[in-house]
Amino acid sequence: ADADTADEAVRATCDDATTCKRFATSKGYWKDSSLQYFVRSVGERKAPEINRGYYARVQGVNLLLDAFLKKTQGHCQVINLGAGLDTTFWRLQEENLLPRKLFEVDFPTVVARKIHHIKTKPPLSKPIIDVHSTDSLLLESHVLDSDRFCIIGADLRDVPGLDEKLRRFQLDPELPTLLLSECVLVYMSPAQSSSLVHWAAQTFHTAMFINYEQVNMSDRFGQVMIENLQRRCCALAGVELCQSLDSQKERFLRAGWDQANALDMMAVYSFLPQDDVARIERLEFLDEKELLQQLLQHYCICWATKDRLNLGLSQLAF
Ligand code: SAM
Incomplete structure (x- = not known):
């Protein structure tokens, strides 16, 4: 029961991410026309540094x-x-950039909620149906499978189970594959996240993994971030976060990836298209520039590649 309560707190974190994104898009930071169907109300105000x-x-x-x-x-x-x-x-789908197939994985209860939104809201279901060719669309409470989009309920800490489910829905290990984890690996033990990263390196010969999460947590600001995380998720009590950008890269290199890069979000921010950055910086007055810098220095994007097909994946960067 304790483990289940801990997992429940982890599952609830997806609402935090969605409400923050909903607020930022309502202010015009970027456009997202489907987010409103997952969270109707804009919710309470978030500080400008959070939005940035x-x-x-x-x-x-x-x-x-x-x-x-x-x-x-x-x-x-x-x-x-x-x-x-x-x-x-x-x-x-809107930008006509869909891959052959996009898979999503999360806990079954999160997946069930997402599928319920899709089932009951035509603006979410129509784009899925529009790019589906046969009449075999599978839309059950815990799984959605269509030609181009598949949502699977699975526990990422159970790698064999994950592998089996993905293959059941036509995952193709021969196809170049992008794996994405955004604020997810931090909720697992280092051994569990390593085995997931290792499975990906073993399964795909031509692939890229993008991971976004906390970094540089050993200073005072980082300690406060960890305490906040732990307060919300007691599951994190014993978790060691990747301490540095080097340890972020190491996690991938040790697990069989050929090449890895990591940048803190301060660097990423400086590499984003600067005309758009100038636009969003005019949206809200930011009093505490230092607070934004500190925040951005404590998150990072790490990306790793393997490239047997020689597509030039190692050149992908900001
Ligand atoms: N990636 C999304 C985003 O950035 O908007 C959601 C981020 S949310 C902070 C973390 C998500 O990871 C939650 O939806 C949670 O349920 C999922 N998650 C964490 N541990 C998981 C596990 N062991 N198996 C499946 N999903 C997990």
């Missing part, structure tokens, strides 16, 4: 994701691990 942090996170991850889709010309699959209520499918 989410802007950097979403734009940073999308930049690498879109670069991968371009490099593979869509001849690829994407697996979003711990996707929560992520709306990438609808963005890519």
Whole structure:
């Protein structure tokens, strides 16, 4: 029962991410036309530095994701691990950038909630149906499977179970594959996240893994972040976070990835298209520039590649 309570707190974190994204998009930081169907109300105000942090996170991850889709010309699959209520499918469908198939994985109860939203809201279901060719669309309470989009309930700490479920829904290990984890690995033990990262390196010969999470947690600011995380998720009590950008890269290199990069979000922010950064910086007055810097220095994007097909994946960067 204790483990279940802990997992419940982890599952609830997807609502935090979604409400923060909902607020930032309502202010105009970026556009997301499907988010409103997952959280109707905009909710309480978030501080400007939080909105800018989410802007950097979403734009940073999308930049690498879109670069991968371009490099593979869509001849690829994407697996979003711990996707929560992520709306990438609808963005890519709208922009005509869909991979062959996009897989999402999360706990079965989170998946069931997401599928319920899709079932009851035509603006969410129509784009899925529009790119589906046969009449075999599977839409059950805990699984959605269509030609281009699949949502699976699974525990990422059970790697054999995950592998089996993905293959049941036509995962193709031969296809270039992008794996994405956004604020997810931090909820697992180092051994569990390593075995997931290791499974990915073993399963796909041509792949990229993008991971976004906390970093540089050993200073005072980092300690406060950890205490806040632990207060919300007692499961994190014993978790060791990757301490540095080097340890982020090491996790991938030790697990069989050929090449790895890591940047803190301060660096990512400086590499984003600066005309758009200038636009969002005018949206809200930011009093405490230092607070934003500190926040951005404590998150990072790490990306790793393997490239047997020599597509040039190691060149993908900001
Ligand atoms: N990636 C989404 C985003 O950025 O909007 C959601 C992030 S949320 C902070 C973390 C998500 O990871 C939650 O939806 C949670 O249920 C999922 N998650 C964490 N541990 C998991 C596990 N062991 N198996 C499946 N999902 C997990």
